[in-house]
Amino acid sequence: MAAGLGGNIVSTTTSSKLGGVVRATVKDVARRAGVSPKTVSNVMNGIVPVSGPTRLRVEQAMAELDYVPNLSARGLRNGRSGVIGLALPDLATPFSAEIAHHIVEVAHEQGWSVQIEETGSDPQREHELMTRARSNLIDGLILNPVVLKESAVQVGVALPPVVLLGEVTQQLADRVFVDSFAAARDMTLALAKPGRRRIAALGVNRGRQSATAIQRTGGYEAALQQLGIPLDGSLLISCDSWTPASAAESLREYLEGHPLPEALFCFTDSMAMGALNTLWKRGVRVPDDIAVAGFDDVVDGRYAVPSLTTVSFDKRAIATEALRLLTERMADRSHGQRIVEIDYSIEERDSSRS
Amino acid sequence: MAAGLGGNIVSTTTSSKLGGVVRATVKDVARRAGVSPKTVSNVMNGIVPVSGPTRLRVEQAMAELDYVPNLSARGLRNGRSGVIGLALPDLATPFSAEIAHHIVEVAHEQGWSVQIEETGSDPQREHELMTRARSNLIDGLILNPVVLKESAVQVGVALPPVVLLGEVTQQLADRVFVDSFAAARDMTLALAKPGRRRIAALGVNRGRQSATAIQRTGGYEAALQQLGIPLDGSLLISCDSWTPASAAESLREYLEGHPLPEALFCFTDSMAMGALNTLWKRGVRVPDDIAVAGFDDVVDGRYAVPSLTTVSFDKRAIATEALRLLTERMADRSHGQRIVEIDYSIEERDSSRS
DNA sequence: CCTCGCTATTACATCGATGTAATGTGAGAC
DNA sequence: GTCTCACATTACATCGATGTAATAGCGAGG
Numbered sequence: 001m002a003a004g005l006g007g008n009i010v011s012t013t014t015s016s017k018l019g020g021v022v023r024a025t026v027k028d029v030a031r032r033a034g035v036s037p038k039t040v041s042n043v044m045n046g047i048v049p050v051s052g053p054t055r056l057r058v059e060q061a062m063a064e065l066d067y068v069p070n071l072s073a074r075g076l077r078n079g080r081s082g083v084i085g086l087a088l089p090d091l092a093t094p095f096s097a098e099i100a101h102h103i104v105e106v107a108h109e110q111g112w113s114v115q116i117e118e119t120g121s122d123p124q125r126e127h128e129l130m131t132r133a134r135s136n137l138i139d140g141l142i143l144n145p146v147v148l149k150e151s152a153v154q155v156g157v158a159l160p161p162v163v164l165l166g167e168v169t170q171q172l173a174d175r176v177f178v179d180s181f182a183a184a185r186d187m188t189l190a191l192a193k194p195g196r197r198r199i200a201a202l203g204v205n206r207g208r209q210s211a212t213a214i215q216r217t218g219g220y221e222a223a224l225q226q227l228g229i230p231l232d233g234s235l236l237i238s239c240d241s242w243t244p245a246s247a248a249e250s251l252r253e254y255l256e257g258h259p260l261p262e263a264l265f266c267f268t269d270s271m272a273m274g275a276l277n278t279l280w281k282r283g284v285r286v287p288d289d290i291a292v293a294g295f296d297d298v299v300d301g302r303y304a305v306p307s308l309t310t311v312s313f314d315k316r317a318i319a320t321e322a323l324r325l326l327t328e329r330m331a332d333r334s335h336g337q338r339i340v341e342i343d344y345s346i347e348e349r350d351s352s353r354s
Numbered sequence: 355m356a357a358g359l360g361g362n363i364v365s366t367t368t369s370s371k372l373g374g375v376v377r378a379t380v381k382d383v384a385r386r387a388g389v390s391p392k393t394v395s396n397v398m399n400g401i402v403p404v405s406g407p408t409r410l411r412v413e414q415a416m417a418e419l420d421y422v423p424n425l426s427a428r429g430l431r432n433g434r435s436g437v438i439g440l441a442l443p444d445l446a447t448p449f450s451a452e453i454a455h456h457i458v459e460v461a462h463e464q465g466w467s468v469q470i471e472e473t474g475s476d477p478q479r480e481h482e483l484m485t486r487a488r489s490n491l492i493d494g495l496i497l498n499p500v501v502l503k504e505s506a507v508q509v510g511v512a513l514p515p516v517v518l519l520g521e522v523t524q525q526l527a528d529r530v531f532v533d534s535f536a537a538a539r540d541m542t543l544a545l546a547k548p549g550r551r552r553i554a555a556l557g558v559n560r561g562r563q564s565a566t567a568i569q570r571t572g573g574y575e576a577a578l579q580q581l582g583i584p585l586d587g588s589l590l591i592s593c594d595s596w597t598p599a600s601a602a603e604s605l606r607e608y609l610e611g612h613p614l615p616e617a618l619f620c621f622t623d624s625m626a627m628g629a630l631n632t633l634w635k636r637g638v639r640v641p642d643d644i645a646v647a648g649f650d651d652v653v654d655g656r657y658a659v660p661s662l663t664t665v666s667f668d669k670r671a672i673a674t675e676a677l678r679l680l681t682e683r684m685a686d687r688s689h690g691q692r693i694v695e696i697d698y699s700i701e702e703r704d705s706s707r708s
Numbered sequence: 709c710c711t712c713g714c715t716a717t718t719a720c721a722t723c724g725a726t727g728t729a730a731t732g733t734g735a736g737a738c
Numbered sequence: 739g740t741c742t743c744a745c746a747t748t749a750c751a752t753c754g755a756t757g758t759a760a761t762a763g764c765g766a767g768g
Binding site for chain 1: 422423424425426427429430435437444445446447448450451452454455456458459462467468469470471472489491597598599602624627628630631634653654656657658659660661
C-alpha cells in the first residue's frame with residue numbers, strides 16, 4: 001500500500017493469500033524475528049551457519065506464524081522441486097500397485113514426493129511424460145515402459161534423469177530389472193521336475209510383443225530345449241492383455257479346442273489367477289490335474305486357491321535401487337549407464353505341489 | 355555478456371540450464387519471434403487476444419526452441435500448481451490401487467497431475483500431508499482417512515481444499531462415500547436368504563475402530579436384528595489389519611476353537627480372499643459348507659476360487675465426483691459442505707451361490 | 709587504541725511467467 | 739487531414755526463496 005521513496009520500494013504487505021487465507025512468507029518471519037529474510041533462509045537450509053540465539057528467535061517466529069515454505073518459489077530458485085515422477089502402465093494392476101507402494105515409501109523416507117502417471121501401455125503417453133518431466137515440476141522419472149523399442153522414450157541429453165524398470169533393451173538409460181529370461185527358464189524347469197512334459201505358457205502376445213513377454217517366452221523355450229522337449233506351438237497360449245479377465249477368457253477358449261496340458265506357466269500372477277478361476281469353473285483340479293505357476297509374487301497370489309507357485313523377488317529392493325540410481329544421476333549426470341539386476345527365486349506353493 | 359546502457363539491463367543470456375542442458379524460456383521464444391515475453395505468454399494462455407500472424411510466429415518459435423514452460427515459475431506467479439494430492443492408507447491394497455487408478459485417470463483427463471502419498475493409517479502422517487499441501491505444491495487434496503475422529507485432520511480455513519473419501523463423520527470437509535452400513539446390512543440379508551442363520555463377520559477391529567469397520571459391523575447387526583436372529587458375539591471375528599494375511603490367520607485361529615458358521619461376511623474382498631485360502635486349506639468347501647462374501651468388488655475377487663460375492667460400486671464415479679467436488683471448491687471456497695453418496699449393489703457370485 | 713581477520717548478517721539481484729498499466733498502431737468518422 | 743477509439747503489444751513489477759557480494763560486529767594481537 002505504501003510506496004517507498006527513491007528506488008527502494010518498501011512494501012508492508014508481504015504475506016500471501018491462499019483462497020483468502022493469509023500465509024506467512026520469509027519476509028513475515030524475518031520481520032517478526034527482527035532479522036533479514038536471508039537469515040531465515042539460512043536457518044532453514046542449515047548450510048550457512050547461524051548463531052544460536054538468532055536461530056532460536058527465527059524458529060520461534062516460524063512456529064508462531066505457522067510458516068510453511070512455498071515450494072514453487074523454492075523450486076523456481078533452486079531448479080529442483082523435490083518431486084519425482086513414477087510412470088506405470090496401470091496402477092490398478094496388483095503388481096504395479098505393489099511397486100508403486102514401495103517406491104512411494106522409499107521416496108518418502110528420503111524426502112521425495114512422488115507424482116504418479118499412468119501410461120496405459122501407450123508409447124505416445126510415455127512421450128508426453130518426458131515432456132512433462134521437463135517442465136521442472138519433477139526432478140527425475142522412474143518409468144516402467146511396456147512397449148519394446150518405443151522410440152518415444154528417447155533418453156537423451158535434453159531430458160531429466162530417468163530410471164527404467166524392467167527389461168527394455170536398446171535404451172541408454174539407467175535401469176533396474178529382474179532377469180525374466182532366467183526366471184522363466186527356472187520356473188519351467190521346476191514345473192517339469194516331477195516328469196511333466198506338456199507345459200503350456202500363457203501370456204504370449206499376439207500382436208506387438210512386449211519386451212517382458214519376449215524374455216519370458218524365451219526362457220520358457222530355453223528350458224524345454226534344455227530338457228530335450230520339442231517345442232510345441234500349440235502349447236503357447238496368447239493373451240493380448242495381461243489381466244485376469246483376458247487370461248481367464250483366453251484359457252477358456254483354448255481348453256475348448258485343446259487337451260489339458262500337464263502344467264501351465266502364466267507370465268504374471270494376475271493372469272494365473274484368471275487361469276485358476278477358469279480351471280476351477282471347468283472342474284479341473286489344481287495341482288492334481290494340472291500344475292499352475294505365475295510370476296511376480298503378488299500378495300493375492302499367495303492367498304489364491306490353491307496358493308500360487310510363482311517367481312518372487314524383492315520389490316522393495318527394486319524401489320531402493322531405482323531411487324538410488326535416480327538420485328545419483330541427478331547429482332552427477334555425466335557418468336555412464338548403470339544397470340542393476342535384482343535376484344529372483346522360485347516360490348513353490350500349492351498350485352504346483354505334486 | 356553485453357551490458358545495456360542506463361537503468362535497463364539488457365541480458366543476452368536468458369535460457370536456463372537443467373543438468374547442463376539449456377532450456378528455452380519465454381524470453382528466448384520472444385526474442386526469436388521478435389515480440390515481447392508477455393506476448394508469448396498471451397499466446398499460451400489464450401485469454402488476451404493475439405493477432406493471427408503474431409500468434410503463428412510465436413508458435414513457430416516455441417516449436418523451434420522446443421520450449422517447455424517452467425511450472426514452478428507459473429505456480430509461483432499464479433499461486434496454483436496444477437497438481438492435486440491423493441492420500442491413501444496403502445497403495446499396495448488392491449482396493450486403494452483401483453481407486454488411485456481411477457483418480458489418476460480422471461485427473462489426467464482434466465489436466466491435473468496427481469501426487470500420491472501413503473498414510474499407512476497413521477493420523478500423524480495424515481497431518482503431515484495437510485502441511486505439505488499448504489506448501490503450494492498441490493492445489494487440493496483427496497484424502498482417504500482411516501482412523502475415526504483423527505483430530506489431526508482438522509479441515510479448517512488455513513488449509514487447502516480437501517475432499518474426503520469414505521465415511522468419516524464429524525468432519526466439515528466435502529466427502530464422497532458409499533453407505534457401508536446399508537450395504538453391509540443388505541449383504542448380510544442376502545447371505546441369510548437361503549435360510550442361513552449362523553452368519554459370521556470378519557474384520558471387526560479389536561483396538562481402535564475404523565469408521566468403516568463400525569459402519570459395516572453396524573449394518574451386519576442391523577440385518578440380524580431385522581431377521582430376528584439374536585446377535586452372537588462369538589460370530590464376530592476380529593482382524594486387526596485388513597489384509598489377506600491377517601484375515602487368513604484370524605480365521606484359522608478362529609476355526610480351531612469354534613464350529614464352522616454357515617456364512618462368512620468379510621469386510622473387504624482382500625480379507626475374503628485370505629479367508630478363502632484358509633477354508634480351502636482346511637478342506638472346507640465354498641459355498642457348499644460355508645458361503646463367503648466380501649466388500650469392494652476388487653478385480654482379483656472376481657477371479658477368486660470360487661468367484662467372490664461382494665458389494666460392488668462404481669469406483670470411477672467416486673473418482674469423478676471427488677474431483678468435481680475438489681475443483682468446485684478450489685474455484686469457490688465459500689460454499690457449504692457437500693456430500694455425495696455413491697450407489698452400491700450386491701453382486702452374487704459363486705462363493706455364496708447355494 | 710587501532711587494525712586485522714573471522715563470522716554473522718544484510719542488500720540486492722535472480723529464477724521464469726504473467727497481471728497491470730501504459731504505449732503504440734491502425735482504421736474509421738468528421 | 740485530423741481526431742477518436744479500439745485493440746494489439748510492450749515495460750515493469752511481482753510471486754517467494756536464496757546465492758552473491760558487501761557490510762557490520764567483535765575479539766585478539768600489535
